[in-house]
Amino acid sequence: MNIYQKALEERKQQHLQRTLPLPPEGIDFYSNDYLGLAQSQSLSLAIEEECRNAPKLNGATGSRLLSGNSEYAEDVENDIAKFHNAESALIYASGYMANLGLISSLATKETTLICDELIHASLIDGVRLGHAKKVRFKHNDLDDFAEKLKKAEGQVIVLVESVYSMDGDICPIKELIALCNEHEAFLIIDEAHAFGIYGENGEGLVQSLKLEDEVFARIVTYGKASGIHGAAVAGPSWLKEYQVNFSRSMIFSTAPPNHHFSSIAAMYKHLPKCGADRNLLRENIEYFIRKRKASDGSWVDSKTHIQSLIVPGNKEVVELAEKLKEAEINALPIRKPSVAEGKERIRFCLHSYNTKEEIDLLFKTLN
Numbered sequence: 001m002n003i004y005q006k007a008l009e010e011r012k013q014q015h016l017q018r019t020l021p022l023p024p025e026g027i028d029f030y031s032n033d034y035l036g037l038a039q040s041q042s043l044s045l046a047i048e049e050e051c052r053n054a055p056k057l058n059g060a061t062g063s064r065l066l067s068g069n070s071e072y073a074e075d076v077e078n079d080i081a082k083f084h085n086a087e088s089a090l091i092y093a094s095g096y097m098a099n100l101g102l103i104s105s106l107a108t109k110e111t112t113l114i115c116d117e118l119i120h121a122s123l124i125d126g127v128r129l130g131h132a133k134k135v136r137f138k139h140n141d142l143d144d145f146a147e148k149l150k151k152a153e154g155q156v157i158v159l160v161e162s163v164y165s166m167d168g169d170i171c172p173i174k175e176l177i178a179l180c181n182e183h184e185a186f187l188i189i190d191e192a193h194a195f196g197i198y199g200e201n202g203e204g205l206v207q208s209l210k211l212e213d214e215v216f217a218r219i220v221t222y223g224k225a226s227g228i229h230g231a232a233v234a235g236p237s238w239l240k241e242y243q244v245n246f247s248r249s250m251i252f253s254t255a256p257p258n259h260h261f262s263s264i265a266a267m268y269k270h271l272p273k274c275g276a277d278r279n280l281l282r283e284n285i286e287y288f289i290r291k292r293k294a295s296d297g298s299w300v301d302s303k304t305h306i307q308s309l310i311v312p313g314n315k316e317v318v319e320l321a322e323k324l325k326e327a328e329i330n331a332l333p334i335r336k337p338s339v340a341e342g343k344e345r346i347r348f349c350l351h352s353y354n355t356k357e358e359i360d361l362l363f364k365t366l367n
């Protein structure tokens, strides 16, 4: 057995083995398709129409910096910037690539990155690739944050998520902005789990609070509530220019093809029409929280579409997920090291298309 096979064997023994499952039958409490847009026939037709009208080119032929740029790509980005009330937007192939490129490029030796301890792996990897000093603060803890901020040197950049992907709770945006302003720190907010859901047209949590002018940059990702794939960084115009010069995940990669830009353009036109889906999701969140409060178990205090039941132990959490599966309920067991030891959990993602009966069945099976 070689060293890599041994590592695999260890994973299996610790109940940590990762696999590539095919979509299961049953009730969806696990996907990020919060508004059902990945399955939406009308979005699908709108994408087809947009593709038909886009310049014909199967592939981009090169990086955006070489042969891969186009007026079409720039028009789509200008529309995204307008939608997000930002000076500029830069599209990436995915949220992972956006975070990797943006954060690592800003993380110079003269920078200190102050990160919430629960930020997503894609932000962490961006931090790791950079050269900045790194400081973590306790999750959503403003006192700890203020203390770290006071001591930070050089240009300070703060990394948080508006809706946290594992706990489903929301960052204290206004307070973070006030503290960042005092110290001239740049606040970057990953809106992966908020884009599509908050705001009149699904703009995200920051814009729903009319705080976009107070935030340095936002990352919006398109693979979750908006049902497609890709991401963009919205921020000041110089930030786009900076990324074009320093963001390696963008510079050294073939640009997305036109059909990728088309699906993004169609999705942005479709999002304002999804008010009814956003309302259905909100109703399901309220119903779920009422049931959660009346039930046993150690739940994370979340008011969003991400709800987590803490079940300490990798083996225990997998067993509970299997019990749910027997009742045809699909919910993901999140194990160490994705979460801290003792914080293993079943993560329930709520959707506009979940029914009250499905939520009832879930709680009946858990209790």
Ligand SMILES: Cc1ncc(COP(=O)(O)O)c(C=O)c1O
Pocket: 094, 095, 096, 097, 099, 120, 122, 161, 165, 190, 192, 193, 221, 222, 223, 230, 231
């Ligand atoms: C908070 C957060 N940021 C970024 C990403 C990465 O986005 P993408 O899936 O588009 O690569 C994810 C994906 O799970 C996420 O949860």
